[in-house]
Amino acid sequence: MKKNIVAMLLAGGVGSRLNILARERAKPAIPFGSIYRIIDFTMSNIANSNVDVVGVLTQYKPLSLMAHIDNGKPWDLFGRTRSVEILPPKTGEVMSDWYKGTSDAVYQNIDFIEDFSPELVLVVSGDHIYNMDYRSLIKFHIQCKAHATVCLIKVPKKDAHHFGIASINEHNQITGWVEKPAEPRSNLASMGVYVFRKEWLVRALQIAAKKDGFDFARDIIPVMSKKKRVYGFVFNGYWRDVGTIDAYWQANMDLLSGRSYIDLRTWQVKTNFSVKGEIGDRPSTYFSRNARVQNSLIARGCVIEGQVTNSIISPGVRVHKNAKISDSIIFHESIVNSQAVINRCIIDKSVKIGRSTTLGSGINSPNRDFPKHLFTGITVVGKKAAIKSTLNIGKNCIIMPGTRVKQDCLSGTTFGVKS
Amino acid sequence: MDNILALVLAGGRVDELLCLTETRAKASVTIFGIYRIIDFVLSNLMHSGIENVGILSQYRPQDLVRHISSGEHWDYVGRKRAIRILAPYSGFKGSDWYRGTADAVYQNISYIEEFLPEHILVAAADHIYRMDYTPMIEFHLEKKADATICFTKIRTKSSRFGYGITNKEQRLIKYLEKPSSPPSDLVSMTLYIFRTKYILNVLKDNAAESSHEFGRDIIPRIIADRKTYAYIFNDYWAYARTIASYYGTNMDLIKHRINLNKWQIRTNLLERCKYRDRTPAYIKGAVSNSVVSDECIIEGDVRNSILSPGVRVAHGAVVSDSIIFHDVKIAPFARLKKVICDKDAKIGEHSIIGGFGNKVKSKNHNKFLGSGITVLGKNSSIPDHTRIGANTVIYPSARITNNDIQPGSTVI
Numbered sequence: 050m051k052k053n054i055v056a057m058l059l060a061g062g063v064g065s066r067l068n069i070l071a072r073e074r075a076k077p078a079i080p081f082g083s084i085y086r087i088i089d090f091t092m093s094n095i096a097n098s099n100v101d102v103v104g105v106l107t108q109y110k111p112l113s114l115m116a117h118i119d120n121g122k123p124w125d126l127f128g129r130t131r132s133v134e135i136l137p138p139k140t141g142e143v144m145s146d147w148y149k150g151t152s153d154a155v156y157q158n159i160d161f162i163e164d165f166s167p168e169l170v171l172v173v174s175g176d177h178i179y180n181m182d183y184r185s186l187i188k189f190h191i192q193c194k195a196h197a198t199v200c201l202i203k204v205p206k207k208d209a210h211h212f213g214i215a216s217i218n219e220h221n222q223i224t225g226w227v228e229k230p231a232e233p234r235s236n237l238a239s240m241g242v243y244v245f246r247k248e249w250l251v252r253a254l255q256i257a258a259k260k261d262g263f264d265f266a267r268d269i270i271p272v273m274s275k276k277k278r279v280y281g282f283v284f285n286g287y288w289r290d291v292g293t294i295d296a297y298w299q300a301n302m303d304l305l306s307g308r309s310y311i312d313l314r315t316w317q318v319k320t321n322f323s324v325k326g327e328i329g330d331r332p333s334t335y336f337s338r339n340a341r342v343q344n345s346l347i348a349r350g351c352v353i354e355g356q357v358t359n360s361i362i363s364p365g366v367r368v369h370k371n372a373k374i375s376d377s378i379i380f381h382e383s384i385v386n387s388q389a390v391i392n393r394c395i396i397d398k399s400v401k402i403g404r405s406t407t408l409g410s411g412i413n414s415p416n417r418d419f420p421k422h423l424f425t426g427i428t429v430v431g432k433k434a435a436i437k438s439t440l441n442i443g444k445n446c447i448i449m450p451g452t453r454v455k456q457d458c459l460s461g462t463t464f465g466v467k468s
Numbered sequence: 469m470d471n472i473l474a475l476v477l478a479g480g481r482v483d484e485l486l487c488l489t490e491t492r493a494k495a496s497v498t499i500f501g502i503y504r505i506i507d508f509v510l511s512n513l514m515h516s517g518i519e520n521v522g523i524l525s526q527y528r529p530q531d532l533v534r535h536i537s538s539g540e541h542w543d544y545v546g547r548k549r550a551i552r553i554l555a556p557y558s559g560f561k562g563s564d565w566y567r568g569t570a571d572a573v574y575q576n577i578s579y580i581e582e583f584l585p586e587h588i589l590v591a592a593a594d595h596i597y598r599m600d601y602t603p604m605i606e607f608h609l610e611k612k613a614d615a616t617i618c619f620t621k622i623r624t625k626s627s628r629f630g631y632g633i634t635n636k637e638q639r640l641i642k643y644l645e646k647p648s649s650p651p652s653d654l655v656s657m658t659l660y661i662f663r664t665k666y667i668l669n670v671l672k673d674n675a676a677e678s679s680h681e682f683g684r685d686i687i688p689r690i691i692a693d694r695k696t697y698a699y700i701f702n703d704y705w706a707y708a709r710t711i712a713s714y715y716g717t718n719m720d721l722i723k724h725r726i727n728l729n730k731w732q733i734r735t736n737l738l739e740r741c742k743y744r745d746r747t748p749a750y751i752k753g754a755v756s757n758s759v760v761s762d763e764c765i766i767e768g769d770v771r772n773s774i775l776s777p778g779v780r781v782a783h784g785a786v787v788s789d790s791i792i793f794h795d796v797k798i799a800p801f802a803r804l805k806k807v808i809c810d811k812d813a814k815i816g817e818h819s820i821i822g823g824f825g826n827k828v829k830s831k832n833h834n835k836f837l838g839s840g841i842t843v844l845g846k847n848s849s850i851p852d853h854t855r856i857g858a859n860t861v862i863y864p865s866a867r868i869t870n871n872d873i874q875p876g877s878t879v880i
Contacts (some may be wrong), residue, residue: 082748083748084745084747084748093744123745313747314744314747314763316744317744318744318745318747319744319745320745322737322745328514328515328732328734329511329731329732329733329734330502330541330733330734330735330737331729332500332501332502332503332728332729332733332759333500333501333502333759333760333761333762333774333775333776333777334749334759334760334761335722335758335759336755336756336757336758336759336760337756337757338756338757340755340756341754342751342754342755343751343752344751344752345750345751346747346748346749346750346751347748347749347750347751347760348748348749348762349502349748349761349762350729352729361748362748
């Protein structure tokens with residue numbers, strides 16, 4: 050079937066800096082904003098921009114992600130002319146099996162793209178929080194008669210060394226490109242969103258593959274921008290790369306800032322609500338006489354009997370009497386027993402916190418095993434961990450998934466087997 | 469359960485729910501925030517493994533049709549599984565409205581014969597309960613019954629129900645529909661299982677008569693054949709036939725008489741949010757002993773109330789003992805007490821709704837509205853600084869020109 054544009058969504062990244070949150074799931078599948086997963090933002094952008102066909106490139110632990118994408122119906126990408134296809138790595142005539150990088154993943158699925166004979170290919174990544182109508186980008190791309198267009202966003206100079214940094218001329222044509230520069234010459238960072246004229250994308254991918262080039266930011270854009278018409282489209286909205294524990298926590302807190310960084314209503318974010326293992330829908334949340342809730346997002350299916358302040362609570366969470374939760378993110382089905390105190394924590398799914406246990410107090414010493422992942426005071430508790438009653442767990446701690454904690458953990462401790 | 473077909477009675481028109489049923493059938497009235505009343509019987513059927521369901525609907529079915537949609541929300545899609553809405557249709561002989569519950573089934577014989585089920589389960593759509601129908605079906609088969617009527621034990625002096633008297637073998641020996649004084653504590657749940665061949669013959673005979681109700685005409689008649697049994701259901705069962713009972717049933721949720729987390733009720737959540745999903749609730753104010761749904765924004769006070777998705781309670785506003793439907797906007801410093809407020813209403817600043825004049829009965833709806841509840845219809849727009857007394861009903865889209873509406877009023 051002929052389509053004008055096909056979207057390729059890169060969802061294979063390991064997300065190792067998100068530590069145990071990304072241990073059992075791909076980064077795009079990590080819950081975000083109480084009821085969503087990170088990929089919902091990109092999927093909704095695609096759906097809301099009327100792009101009809103999406104290939105989702107998966108590689109690392111894709112099961113949660115595949116279950117979540119399902120048949121594409123939650124995003125209305127389902128029907129005779131609309132579809133989502135999961136594109137995992139595969140073996141073929143050549144035994145080049147794993148995706149070696151972002152552009153290699155697209156290169157190995159050129160057949161999928163060619164099926165639709167599109168003029169344009171939209172390449173996006175599944176791990177960013179933003180709201181964008183890609184139609185304005187596509188319009189710009191066509192007006193510029195560009196071979197490729199890269200979405201750019203202004204970032205603070207001090208952060209520029211994390212990104213691909215572009216220089217543009219007065220016509221927005223890209224004149225320089227440096228990947229993660231030590232001394233950035235501009236503050237225009239790549240958002241990992243590209244539009245290509247299909248024939249030029251195919252050609253560039255073929256040339257890159259011969260030279261062992263596998264990455265859009267490192268091997269495709271820098272080469273193309275020297276010889277071809279590559280433009281920069283500057284995006285002015287809210288955009289966050291949530292690739293670190295701190296950035297992930299901060300972006301969640303931006304939902305509560307009252308400065309409407311993320312406006313879930315106007316962004317029209319769609320998600321897949323189906324509940325694993327349960328047959329019913331979740332009823333609305335019950336707040337008891339003792340509930341005290343301040344500046345928090347609370348999903349359905351919770352029972353709130355304690356205090357919740359500046360926090361994001363996912364579906365099915367129970368907060369018992371006199372428990373105190375502040376500045377925290379709590380995933381689905383976790384139970385916080387009475388008098389527990391939780392401050393600045395990220396608590397994964399189905400965790401049990403015992404009565405009168407304290408999490409996130411004490412001195413702010415960085416995690417000893419992952420000092421670059423955890424140093425701002427955030428403690429992370431892995432999926433299905435159970436922490437016994439009357440314990441003290443400090444700041445920057447990691448409680449490994451599935452562990453049973455029966456002892457105090459000082460700040461900076463990792464509890465459980467490290468892998 | 470491929471030898472049982474379910475028929476759900478969802479057609480009846482009711483005046484007693486006043487403006488809540490002005491644009492919709494009783495079966496599709498909102499309850500417990502996110503559900504519609506029919507969700508309970510449909511979820512029961514789904515959990516009991518019944519594969520085909522026909523819904524008999526006649527009165528204003530649009531909301532119901534949209535809500536049922538493809539049936540996928542109750543898992544009724546697939547080659548073997550389906551929900552069908554059976555609306556009245558005209559034949560060679562002209563218009564044939566359903567003349568009663570029994571007539572509605574009789575007019576759909578061709579639908580029933582499509583499946584050739586050995587037994588038919590007939591259930592009312594307007595009761596709130598969680599029941600596995602399997603033990604009742606087994607009971608019906610064990611007794612080799614022609615008909616099994618489900619009863620629940622309620623001690624009441626109300627004459628609203630049908631009452632049964634049984635013998636030792638649980639055979640039904642007497643049945644009285646709406647008697648002046650109850651002869652027993654066995655109240656009919658309007659839930660029946662019939663042997664198909666038997667009941668179709670009975671319905672054929674009844675068709676020539678003037679009244680066509682299961683409770684009034686069919687059950688008393690079939691008792692004589694001595695193969696009608698009574699099955700007793702002993703769990704929570706509630707109904708919403710009047711404004712007061714609808715209100716009371718809702719409040720049972722926050723009195724913890726119902727645990728919806730265990731009931732596993734399914735509903736259609738997409739209906740009013742086609743283009744996106746409802747966001748989580750955002751809470752900044754005080755919420756106490758209340759149920760609050762998705763996308764509510766609470767900046768004021770909410771006590772002992774049930775809020776549907778998308779309700780906004782602005783700062784300084786107080787909502788107590790109330791049931792508020794989808795997307796109602798309550799402006800700063802408004803006070804609502806014991807109010808049922810239908811969808812998309814707007815309540816102006818500093819207005820006071822309900823909570824005074826509880827003893828003044830409704831002038832126009834004396835029988836239906838006397839327990840101190842104020843009902844605001846769909847799309848009501850209440851201007852700033854308006855006072856509205858108890859036992860008052862504001863009909864949908866009524867224009868309010870008087871800012872002091874006395875208790876017991878009706879505004880159309």
